[in-house]
Amino acid sequence: MIRNTSLLLVFIALFAGSLNVSAQDENNPWYISIGVNAVDTYPVGDDNRPLTGGFLNEMYNVDDHWNILPSISTLYVGRYIGSGFSFGVRGSLNKIEKLGDAPANDLAYYSLDGMFSYSFRDVLFEQGSWFDPYLGLGGGYTFVGDQPSFGTANGTIGLKIWLSDAINLNLSTTYKHAFEDRYTKHMQHTAGIGFSFGGTDTDGDGIYDDKDECPDTPGLKEFNGCPDTDGDGIKDSEDECPDVAGLPEYNGCPDTDGDGIPDNKDACPDVAGPAETNGCPDADGDGVIDSEDECPNEAGPAENDGCPYEDQDNDGVLDKDDECPTVPGTVANNGCPEVTVEILEEINVQVRTVLFDLNKATIRAESYEALNAVAETMNEYPNTRFLIEGHTDSQGSDAYNLKLSDERAASVKDYLIKQGLPATRLSSEGFGESKPVATNATAAGRQQNRRVEISLIE
Template identity: 55%
Template sequence: MKNLSRLLFAMLFVLVYSNANAQDKNNPWQITIATNAVDAYPSGDGAPFSETIFSKYVDVDNYNILPSLSSVSVSKYIGDGFSFGIAGSLNKIENWGEDANGDALSVDDLSYYAADGTIKYNIGEVLDWKTFEPYLGVGGGYTWIDEVGAGTLNGTLGFNLWFNENIGLTVQSAYKHAFEDYLNTHFQHTVGISIKFGGADADGDGIYDKDDACPDVPGLEAFNGCPDTDGDGIEDSKDSCPNEAGLAELNGCPDTDGDGIADKDDACPTVAGLKALSGCPDADGDGVRDGDDKCPNTPGAAANNGCPWPDTDGDGVLDKDDKCPQVVGTVANNGCPEVTEEVQKTLNEYAKTILFDTGRSTIKTQSEGVLKDIISILNEYSTATFTVEGHTDSVGRESTNQKLSESRANSVKDYLVANGISTSRLSAVGHGEAKPIDSNKTRKGRANNRRVEINLIK
């Protein structure tokens, strides 16, 4: 008996030690260390369900109790509330049934050995009871009294009372019906401590698969078994930079220059900069990042590579807006000089001296000098537009005079265009004898009326 107790204790020690680090609330394995009591009453009339079967169920005078480690069972959860287990137990029998007077029958220190297998149904799981788990069981086994043994059919009723996720109290009562007459039908009661252990851990991270959100990848308990590869306290699934330690506010990405822009989005990751410039600096604040700014310390324009626009002619109009950047002009005239009344007067004094062949639109060669002077003035005011106007005296038919004035105006215009003045800046019109500036009754007056004018279009 003593040797068998030692053997059972050794089996228990090995099982508990090898699984002590693997216990978990979801673990399917359960081991129970118990003390058992064997009650051979009632033997009755041999009927398995006689009237006397529970009449002395709690009469401890008939119990054979071995107050030490005397039963060990191991069971595994199968699923849907069912588990299967095997148990080994021993006892010392001093009372075996009753005599005709109802007194316990004493025997001479018989040895009791039993090996049983049981399928249990956990009622507590079905009812979702976490702490108190009643169960029912059915199974069979073999029981020896000294060296005589017989098979048994067992019915089991019991409960587990869990103190925490792994350790609890188990109380069980089994009715064991013997198939042979030489072995009495009897009860075996057990009370013991149970330990749950042995869950699956596919990735070996110490977190069992049932609780592991990442069962195939080693991880951390803080993240339900999911990894944090870079160790920055942000699990990989939520980490935009899982291989580089970073900041929580940047979803786990680093910010080397501390400008609040993650390195992966920072065009200048080693120099603090602005979000609007993708993390690059702008020393002069002109909106052009320093790397692209040819004048990084002077505010300028993006279109001018970060440099200020020049004003070459110094007229207060920047070259980018100055239609005459090399000539001093006015702001009102987009940087170009304006044609004054004095210039207009001078222009027309020259124009009036242009001579034509009599009755024709051909310009006389002696007028080339004055035409050059006119061209010089027009070039000075390169953005101004003008109308060349032809006039005649009243001699002759009005229709003829009209055509002649138009023809002479166009001749002057053509000359100017042929000598470099853009055609877009000139137009020509003839007024005939309609706009005299002097009397047509005198030779001098008629000479004054025969003229060409070049007037500014405003």
């Protein structure tokens, strides 16, 4: 029977350990203990009574004096009041086979006791210690054999040994004092397994709601019940990267590439780079990250995709600013070549040979070759605008000469446009007889005055 009782107590311990409970306190106000009890009358008598040994004499002489019922025989239910105090009720049953040194005829024993107790654990030891001594005072009613029931005043000394946060081994000794000699004063010893319960733990993390800063989310004790999902030692509420383990200096975020920029602020978290480019590498230091730089090893502006601007004609004017990127020119002329005095004179040598039909603006065919050469030369200066001037001698009226010179200048302009010169680069104007280069008194002089010339438009 004793072996069966021990097995049952072990089963109860295992069952209680599977519950989410902790030591009896304001979180878990309820406590239950189940176990066995022993009744002993010997240590409470005096020397004038031969069946007793005097107060506390041989109190733990189990073989000679204790009455033990080999089964579960004690049930205690208590509630925590506060500040270490609890109140509980204990019911016991037993069979009395000896009263001190005298045999008894298997007297039935029943008791029901109430007790206020005080735990010294948190006063004498570290909070949560496994060693939990307590004292109790109370009273109750006892029934022994055929005696009428009688009241007792009880004093208890006990010890709870916490086997885990859930379970304790509860050992106690209670002196039960009956105020009339005809009733039985006695000691009652108990041993049981107890556990507390009744606290609210909504998220089931073992931390009760009144102490849980995150009562709806399972968490850890070190964070007062709040979670640390990534296990980096920084609770989620303070972790900027709660799902990825990181470092305290980056508020819980990692720095995968070790560039001093946490991943959540790093545009290139797997490749080290400077802060000025948000953690992305910039090999040539031009401010354009390598992944967007078409020339990652050669510095260039962002507007040119990180590549340097070319100067194809090596004239000192970058292609982006060069209106003639394939022809060497001057900075003053936006990278285009400028017509020199010598070139302009070569053009005019050619254009002065142009012949027209008599009193007409029609260009003679033999002048085409000269005009083609002029067009070719002009094309070499794509940023230059030209003025085609028509001139006559003094023969004829001024009005007629002005009209004829204007038409002949326009005729040359039209021919050059047909050779591919943009019309925006050419203008024409007739000056009649107003700008002679020689005397009109001789045939040779008049011949020189009948001409077409080309000048530059600034």
